Amino acid sequence: MLLAIDCGNTNTVFSIWDGDRFIATWRIASDHKRTADEYFVWLSSLMMLTRIDAQITEAIISSTVPRVVFNLRVLCNRYYDCRPLVVGKPECALPVAPRVDQGTTVGPDRLVNTVAGFDRHGGDLIVVDFGTATTFDVVDIDGAYIGGVIAPGVNLSLEALHMAAAALPHIDIARPLTAIGTNTVACMQAGVYWGYIGLVEGIVRQIRLERDRPMKVIATGGLAPLFQQGTELFHSVEDDLTMHGLVLIHRYNKELETQ
Numbered sequence: 001m002l003l004a005i006d007c008g009n010t011n012t013v014f015s016i017w018d019g020d021r022f023i024a025t026w027r028i029a030s031d032h033k034r035t036a037d038e039y040f041v042w043l044s045s046l047m048m049l050t051r052i053d054a055q056i057t058e059a060i061i062s063s064t065v066p067r068v069v070f071n072l073r074v075l076c077n078r079y080y081d082c083r084p085l086v087v088g089k090p091e092c093a094l095p096v097a098p099r100v101d102q103g104t105t106v107g108p109d110r111l112v113n114t115v116a117g118f119d120r121h122g123g124d125l126i127v128v129d130f131g132t133a134t135t136f137d138v139v140d141i142d143g144a145y146i147g148g149v150i151a152p153g154v155n156l157s158l159e160a161l162h163m164a165a166a167a168l169p170h171i172d173i174a175r176p177l178t179a180i181g182t183n184t185v186a187c188m189q190a191g192v193y194w195g196y197i198g199l200v201e202g203i204v205r206q207i208r209l210e211r212d213r214p215m216k217v218i219a220t221g222g223l224a225p226l227f228q229q230g231t232e233l234f235h236s237v238e239d240d241l242t243m244h245g246l247v248l249i250h251r252y253n254k255e256l257e258t259q
């Protein structure tokens, strides 16, 4: 079975793919100090507690945090006796190369989202991912990542307000029904929620203008469903998009190997 690991700046998600479907998905806070042994104890306990008997023989990693790759590699080598594919490394092939400025390293999560989005929807696509940062990935007609947008993430924006202003509390995002807040928390939520709706709609409008053609928009990431409630923009919200991309990239590399 395949262990797919998606390490973001905030959370790391582990999923097990049995060749047909994901039989388990587990989430842990990203921490570069976590060792291979710690990952293994955590994964093994979850497998035991949920009675999942998975023989992991292969692994693929996407990591936006370069420092964690070392320990994740050790996890795969030592405990699952396999060499993981690492998205973004030269030995991990992509179906279509990104077209960006020379010397630019595109975030592996964005490359993976591009592959997954293209597989499900074809090209002329915008993938919006509400993670630590909110990213927009523009996918060309042939499936190439051709650039996009990186905006501060929703929780990051709320955290910035709290950190910078003594009277502003730490709060969670929610969808306020009105833009006019009648208390501090409602005002902050309105600023970030409706501010984000405007940001997403404005950026998509601008990208479509620049591309001068119809472009489908899909969304992923933990906060995507919340923002879907405030806009007509998203054709679909797909919470498994990154994992789907990891499975596709793994399969693509296997096929290359056997050719």
Ligand SMILES: Nc1ncnc2c1ncn2[C@@H]1O[C@H](COP(=O)(O)OP(=O)(O)OP(=O)(O)O)[C@@H](O)[C@H]1O
Binding pocket: 007, 008, 009, 010, 011, 012, 030, 130, 131, 132, 133, 172, 173, 174, 220, 221, 222, 223, 226
């Ligand atoms: N209603 C909500 N309010 C606040 N946070 C939410 C809500 N729904 C989901 N989330 C958050 O969404 C996050 C899951 O999103 P996702 O995994 O896409 O991004 P992330 O883990 O924050 O970022 P990264 O992938 O960059 O590490 C979780 O951290 C969860 O706390």
Ligand SMILES: CC(C)(CO)[C@@H](O)C(=O)NCCC(=O)O
Binding pocket: 008, 009, 064, 105, 106, 107, 108, 109, 110, 131, 132, 133, 135, 150
């Ligand atoms: C933008 C983030 C942090 C989103 O997870 C990640 O994709 C990243 O670190 N990217 C590197 C820069 C780039 O994608 O152009």
Ligand SMILES: [K+]
Binding pocket: 008, 109, 129, 131, 221, 242
């Ligand atoms: K993510």
